[in-house]
Amino acid sequence: MFLAYKEIMHNKARYLLVVVTFVLISYLVLFLTGLATGLARNNRTxxxxxxxxxxxxxxxxxxxxxxxxxxxxxxxxxxxxxxxxxxxxxxxxxxxxxxxxxxxxxxxxxxxxxxxxxxxxxxxxxxxxxxxxxxxxxxxxxxxxxxxxxxxxxxxxxxxxxxxxxxxxxxxxxxxxxxxxxxxxxxxxxxxxxxxxxxxxxxxxxxxxxxxxxxxxxxxxxxGYTAQTSTFGLMIGAMIGITLLIIGIFMYILTIQKVAMYGVMRAQGIRTSAIVTALFWQILILALVGVGIGNGLMIATSFVLPKTMPFYGDPMMMLMITGALVVMSLVGGLFSLRRILHIDPLEAIGGE
Structure with missing residues (x-):
């Protein structure tokens, strides 16, 4: 965790874009979930x-x-x-x-x-x-x-x-x-x-x-009840799947940019497991910060929405969506795993 945190602090601008992506995706997914839950409740209470x-x-x-x-x-x-x-x-x-x-x-x-x-x-x-x-x-x-x-x-x-x-x-x-x-x-x-x-x-x-x-x-x-719930469910599921792809692509690009650094770390005797652990700690930290900010924005938004809007922030549903986003982000990190496991220290630092 220490290695992951130090690298994030050293390259704030690089990782800020990842955090912003987490914020926007989590805010959108949570907002859609609130609307879907509100509509469902208004149909059935x-x-x-x-x-x-x-x-x-x-x-x-x-x-x-x-x-x-x-x-x-x-x-x-x-x-x-x-x-x-x-x-x-x-x-x-x-x-x-x-x-x-x-x-x-x-x-x-x-x-x-x-x-x-x-x-x-x-x-x-x-x-x-x-x-x-x-x-x-x-x-x-x-x-x-x-x-x-x-x-x-x-x-x-x-x-x-x-x-x-x-x-x-x-x-x-x-x-x-x-x-x-x-x-x-x-x-x-x-x-x-x-x-x-x-x-x-x-x-x-x-x-x-x-x-x-x-x-x-x-x-x-x-x-209209089943059509509404199935439509929103599909949208929310698609957004969570998109999270996996976006974060996976982001982390894969960042991994490629750090191949030389990983090569030096391997040459110094640092185990591959430590590098992989640092990668997933990075993803977890970025996901928790981004999704946390997204939750805060969604809660703030709920206070200014008109009362006539069918919005309901179910705490249990928010917790489940937050957990799903974090888990899918970690799964997205698997895209970079093969690249890290096959790093040749000599090749990565430019040797022959």
Missing amino acids: AIDALPGNYVLMSKYANKNLLSSVITKDQYDKVSSSDTALLGQMTVVAENPQTDKKLNSNIFGIRLTGALKPPVTAGRMPTKNSEVLADDSVTYYGLHRGDRITLNGSSQKYRIVGYTRDHRFATVPVFYTTLSTFRQIRFGSAQVPNVSAVVSKKKLTDLPKNTQQLTKAGLIENIP
Whole structure:
């Protein structure tokens, strides 16, 4: 390590370019990872919060909650203390006083039942004319106490409280009663239909024209979710692979430039293993410094991004990406290994 550090300090300008490369690549990869994680969370947090692990939906909905309708006859056949009814509908929420509009979802639930979300501010609704909102609605100009309309209806609904991290299909969720959901979705609160039945246990003897999904299966079929996650995953994987190539090329060029020096070291009796060890210590030091600076820049950037941007810096994911970049950088150092192992001291220093 001492030899590697002394050489870096002796040739600061030469190694500065390698550090800058690490900084830029790590910053880009971490930023893309934050966006990918943020988008994935915004698609699914309301579903992740459901207490059960199974969801009963209509078969014709093609595993898409937005299209599912479960009738009373169907959910009565599976009703138990382990099940809960869920109504879902995509709506546009508007504050008529400010003309602020927001694409959102409503989740109709029994407000005292198992699907009740945790309240972070205010209180749970107690009437059909009240809703509990994901606190991200404040980013779009809707606040507790506002009276909003849903899908342009004449009925107004007061926001009486907030919950946190309850979004579905990238937009905030408003929790309300099943009666309110039915009034908006079917035009009458007397229509007993719902969108799905959430169950803690796997259901048997399913009603006709229904199918059962796990929460993971439901999330995978959210429109656009799989395409988004696979696209970002491919981009991040490609950037990590590019790191291997770039660092490998950099270190190979630097190795060629130092062949004469390595030849002198070999002629002095320094073992090849010591030279190889110094090479990988160099890569490790440069990678840790560059990736560390990249992490710092990414964290600083997260504080200035607009709240509406779907960015989430997951500490565990950041640690994994950082580790992957460092490991791939060390792997890139293998490109130089063969050159070092085959150095002839006499030839390297210009002998005949």
